[in-house]
Every structure is written in structure tokens, then in C-alpha cells.
Amino acid sequence: MDYKILAEQLVKKCMQKGTDEAEVYIDTGRNLSIEVRNGEIETVQEASAHGVGFRVFVEKRMSFSSCNDFSDSAIEKAISSAVEMAKKTTSDENNGLPDDKRITKIEGLYDPQIQQVPMEKKISLAKRVEELAMKDSRITKSAGAGYSETEREVFLANSKDLSKSYKESACSFGVSVVAEKGEQKSSGWEFCSRRYFADLKPAEEVALKAAKEAYSMLDSRMVKTQEASVIFDPDVARAILGGILAAVNGERVLQGASFLAKKMNQKIGSELITIIDDGTHTKGLGSKPFDGEGVPTQKRVIIEKGVLKGFMYNTIVAKHAGVKSTGNASRGGYTSLPGIGAHNFYMDKGTYSQEEIIKATKKGLFLKGITGYGINPVNGNFSGGASGFWVENGKIMFPVKGLTIAGNAFEMFNNIDMVGNDLDLNRSFTAPSFRIKTILIGGE
């Protein structure tokens, strides 16, 4: 099936049904996942699939339908349902589709080799990472290891003569283990995801990190409730980034449902904070040549040296705000309308190594695990469960768990006084290590 031609034909079909504008988004691909435990295969799952989403506009009213059945009757039903629903929604002069025909050129989104790698090699990678993680005598059980891969091709066409496509791939492997000591149990896991199979980290590195995470948390303690420093490991970066991302969503900003809504061009935190969204990074897991509705992606500064510089928009919300789309239309596959989201969203690196940050800390928490929702994007309140290591006089003393940390986003941003140089852009949502000088840590 030539999906490109199909997408263009389906746009015409929508227009024949009386829509003023129409967009067709076809998503097609295959995936494979393998899980092993105790050296044996536990599950193998394989499938290929495709689906199509129709976004239509009738008199500036918008609606959407999707189906994964490409028979004429199913397509017919999906289109007519969308047209029917478009009579019910509210007309909005901002509704409409983009017409930017450019594409951002990005290298390394698709690895043709993934398919060529024999199944046995993929299985043995999963087995090996498990075996290596189990080597340490403190590790007593495996919770499983796995490998998975996805290849996908997206075709997008609309009634403004836009017709684009791209192909992408990703593969991942990882392991989850348990360390036990008497009645104590502690779990650790690690994975590695890349666009190219050949770029995956050595199994040793992934295994070691999973094992260490499990055994190093044995004999953890509590500390007293107190104000102290908190050093965020890159693994817990999302605790702070997630709330920022949700708060720079242009639609939430317009609605007043963002704690950053009125802060444009204002200083909202320490000069050490620079946050970037980059849809163009070579081999980036969040990179793509165009966004979820066909607008070319770009690299944008969101926060520059503590000053809020950019919100994120898709086409409709941008028009509402009187600006241009920033290429941040996100799409959760063919079943969803474009929302607003990031590509590779990260805090830029600073100058210190993680060791230097720990060494410079008199008393505090080296945060390795955090639970909860992170920063509340509506009011900036933050509260979460915390675990990691207690630091005194620049030295790691003992593991701690069952703690909490809480505060307000602005206090936290202003309080960031050291940023590390350990940024890993192989992740799509990431930060280097950083330190918040003081925050309330809840304990005994």
C-alpha cells in the first residue's frame, strides 16, 4: 500500500464530504518485545499495525475520528462520523490547519539495520544484561530483563497541499533486579534506548547500574525533618522538568492554568537555569522533521539564564495567542488530536562534575529516586517522596528512603546554586545533576 498516495486521496475524500479543511494522519509500523527471566524467555510479542486519523473542519468547527481498519466501509464510517461531529462542536475563528511545506532535516532517525539483526542476538542481549546484573552476590532475584524495538512511518497530508512523511526507529534493552538482606528488599532497574541498534550501551554498563541501584539502597535509614540541600541526579530530572513543560503549554497559559502564565520575559529562577526544547537533535529520541500537524520542528530556548523566554504552541493555539506555531504540536499516534508537547526537552549543562557538587555540600540529600507528580503546573506547588543518599561534609554517608521534599517552584528555581556538566542528550527529557541549596526534607 502506498500510504503517501492514500493519505492524499483521503484528504480529497474528506473534502468531497463537505469539509472546509481536512487533515489525514497515517501511522504505520511494527514492534517487537522480548522479556527474559532467570535466563529463559518469558514472553515474545510481535506485531505490525497501522491506523489513520482524520481531522476535519466545517465552518471553523473541528472534529476528529480514527480507525485501524482500512476497508472502504470503515474509512467511510470514520470520515462521516467526523463530519457529523464537526456540526456539533463550537466554531472558533482560530481553527485551521498549517500550510508550511518545509521539513527540518534531521540525521539518524531511522536505522535500517535493526531489522537485520538476528532475533537470537536480541534475545541474547536481554539474557546477557540479566546475567551480568545477577553477578553481584548481593543481588538475589531477577525481576526480568528485556529488549524491544519499534519502527514506524508517519504520513501526513492536508487540504493546504501539505504532504509529508518520515520514518523512525528505536530500540531499548534493560534489566530489573532485587537485592535482599534478611527481611529487607530493594529493587533496581536500568535501561538504554537508542535510535540505532549499534549505539546501544554495553550490557555491562546497564547491568552494573541496575545492580548498584538495588544493593546500594540496603540498610537505608531515615533522617530528621530538616532544611538541607538536595542534589538532583539526572535520573530524577523529570521531577522538575515535567511541571515546567506543562506550564509552558501555550493553551494552559492562555487559560490561566499555568503558574508561569504571567511571567514571560521575567526572571523566574537562578541564572544557572537554561531550558531548551530541541526537535532537531541528531539521533535524538524526541527529534522529528515536523510536528504532529506538519509544522517544521526547531530548537528553542524556553528559559534563558533564569528568564522565561518561550511558550509552546501548535497552530490553533498560536493563532489564538497571536503568534506563530512553534512546531510543538504533539500527537499520541493516529488516534489522537494534536496537543502541545516537547521534543527533546532539557536543562542545559553547567560546569561542575557530580562529584564536585557532592563534595561542596555540607549537609543534604543526594536524590536518586522521587515519586509523585512533581511540580503542580497550575500553582507551582511541589511535593514528593524521596530516596537517595545522605551527604555530610561533602561525603556520602548512608542510603535514605521514605523521606519527602516539598516547596514551591519559584523558591526551588531561585535556590538552584550548582549545575553539573553531566548532561546526556541521548535521553529526550533530561537534565544534568543540579543542587537546590535548601529545601524542607520531611523525615522522622
Place this chain on the structure above:
Amino acid sequence: MKIKGYFVEDIPRRKFLQISLKGGIAIAATPSLLSQFLSCKAQGPVSAKLKLDTNILNKTIRKALEKGGEFAEVYVENRISRRIIMEESKFKSAVFGISQGAGVRVISGDKTGYAYTDEITENKLLRAAEVASYVARSTKPVEPVDVKEAKRESFITVKIPLQDVADEKRLDVIRRANQAALDYDSRIKMAFISYYDEIRSRTIANSEGILLIDELPLLFFIVQTLGVGKNTSHLSRERLSRHSGFEMFDEVSPEEVAQRAAREAITMLDAEDCPAGKMDVVMQNGWGGVLVHEAVGHPLEADNIVKKIGVFTGKLGKKVASDVFTMVDDGSMPNRRGTTNFDDEGTQMRRNILIKEGVLQKYMTDILSAKQLNMERTGNGRRESFRYIPIPRMTNTFIEKGKDNPEDILTSTKRGIYVQSLSGGSVNPVTGMFNFTCREAYLIENGRKKNPVKGATLIGSCIDIISNIDAVGTDLDFGPGICGKGQEAEVSAGQPTVRIRGINVGGSRARR
């Protein structure tokens, strides 16, 4: 899995940055990249029940067991869904979805092979069967029993079928809720309303000879309201969901849902910083049951017990909780969100007492874990869609009602936190460490509810919590939710008012 991450989500959100494999690991990748396979859920198929030729089903099952294995299954699903969104008092969008597909599963010893197709044709089914049979190579095959249609008791009644409801009625429900929210208080600046319904039809056929066909309606109505005060804002939430017809809105009006949401938003504008440290917690009846759903329910799902890593491994028949604590999972409660007539493997739904007066009675199993543990099938084998293999999941999970007067529980608590509602939380099923974020909570001073406090975190270990429950009220109630464990499941959680002594509460100020 990712051992870190069983969670109940606050609102339906796109899965973010991670996909999870059953029981194993979390893999991060770009959200959109994997979403096609791993997060398509909001669509649904056509209301006509699929009538597949039983010959094709038998043939597929035979093909699946050709290379070996002792169990094979064909799962065919069709889902038609509608979602209508109102924001800023506008019908922003309407989303209609048709999704169908079939999955073939083979179990051989501890191994599972799975493949799915979105084209339901004989050729594609046979191809899926062949792929799924990969894991069973060179084992001794079991002779499948030809399928025969079976009957199961029904726990879902429908008065006004969703198929018969005009779109205008759906819009009206949304308009009414929006108006009621805005009318509640001038500080309510906006309501975000999401109306969702679906009809999911399932055909399950397996090598034990079972053939089951049914159709499930589902309604999910969410009202969030944005309250804006002088220096702060609060986004509140109230949800209503059942497996039922449109009569749900006659029993609970959209206005009532909206007013509850608006009340929370306004109340929380006055919230002050929450103190940090160990405190007694009184939890109001209803959705607060999600705490035991996470903290106790997930660790009682049998997949981690099979791996011998779960916190309740080897504790069957032992005392694990206080005497006043009885916990139940019951997928047969009429029309509840967690209810189905049979699970996604065809096992009849029923009431399972998990912990009785503090003593552990049973784990929740699917076909595979029941076989591995040599235990009974409890009706907990569930799947998000044909794209997933079934795994042990909860249904309607709750703390059984006790003997205490709910008011007495509060008045006899000198100091602490009164939790009126929780957002959601997560648990590590290995260590039993859980965390929860409060939506609406108050300080308790001298047995009385005082000022509301900002989004506090509750954190602790599940064993400690259930040992420290010392009062259980008579006022059992439920709330609807979405449970994530690599795949999503609709659940409800419930509890009467309970008191837990000494939970670690995360606040932003030291205790006065």
C-alpha cells in the same frame, strides 16, 4: 513493569516517556514513537458483536499449538468510542474512534508468545498464531478442545443503551456540568469537561474449549474546575464512571459532579503550607481506597508472587494487617467501573476476599500465574486492548466496612491530617514503598477539621500502613480511576473512613 511504577493516574494522560513491559523493565523512548502500539486506548469499535466463524477460531488455536505449548487463546476485540471535550465553555473537539484487532497467545511452561493483528482475517490470524507459537518450539503439544459457546452471569445492566443516545444528549450533559461549575462561585474561571463513552465487544476462544462473546458499555465523565484566588490557583477534579447505559446521569446528575469539583477548587484556594513529619491520618470514605489499591493491591497481584519478589511472597495464611482490616477485590459489583462479566481471559468475575481480619487469604491471578502457583483463577486476567497480553489486575478493590462511627474516628484523633481525597500514587511492589499525593486535605486539631493544606505527599511501606490502621468506619464508598501497570485498566477503589496511625507526611514547613 518497571518495578517502580504501578500508578493510578490523576487524569487520563498520554503515557509519557516510558513504555513498560509486563513484569520487567521500563524503557524510555520518545512518546509518539511507541504510542501507536503502546498507548492507543481511546478508540473503539463497532457495536455489532463480531461473529467469527468457530472453524476459524479452532484452526487458529490448532495452528498456535502446532509447535508445542499447553494453552492457546484467540482474543478478538472491537471498540467504538466517543470523546467530547469542553474547555473555555466551548466544545473544543469531538473524537470518534473505531478500533479492532485480534491477539493470539500461546503459553508453554513459563513462556508466553503473543502476536496481534488489526486485520481480522483467517490469514492474518494464522500468521499471528505462527508468530506466537515461536516460544513453544520443541515442547510437547496439548490437544486443543474445540470451542463451544459458554455462558457467564452478567453484572451489567443497561437501561438506555449508548447506541441509542443522540449526540445532542451527550452535549447537554456537558453544558449542564459547565454551567453548574461556573455558577458555583465567581472564582471558578473555567471548567475542563471530558465526556467519554465506548462500547467494547470481546470474543475469547481458547484451547480449553471456551468461547465467550460479549459487549461492554463504559461511560467516563470528568469535570475539572480551575479556581483562581488572590495568590494561588487550584485545579480540582471529580469523576463519574460506570459500565452502564446513559441512565448513569439520571442517578448522579452532571450538576452534582460539577459542584463537587467546584467545591474542592474553592476550598483549596485557602490552603496553607502542610507540615512535614510523622502524623496520624484520617482518610474520608470513597476514592481514598486507592491507597490500599496501590499499597496492598498491587503487591497481591500474583505475577510478582510468581517471581518470588513481591512483598507478600510466602505470607499466605499469615497475619499481615491489623484485626480490623479486611480487603476485597470484587469484579462482580453491579455496573461499577471495575466490573465486567468475565475477565479478558474468560474467567467469571466474583468476590475475592484478599485479606480477612488481618490474615492474607489469596493472591489475584490470571491463567498463567494461577497455573504457575497452582492456585485458583480469580478472574483478574485483564488487558487494555488486543495489543496487550492479559496480566493480573485489580477490578473494584476496597477496604470492607468496619464498626466505627466515622465521626468518632475524627473526634478521637487529636492531631493529624484529614485526607478528603487523593490524586493518586504509586507503589514499588518489591519493597512495598508507596507514595500518594493528596488533592484535598485538612489539618486535624483536637478532633476537628481545621485549615486545608496544600498538596501533601503521604509515604510509607504497605506493611506498616495496614498494621497501623486502627479504626474502620461503617460508611463504605467508591470512586472510579485508571490504573496503569504498563497498560491501563479501568478500576474502582473504595473504603469507609479509616484512621492510620503514623504516616510520613511530606509538607513544605516544619511542624509547629
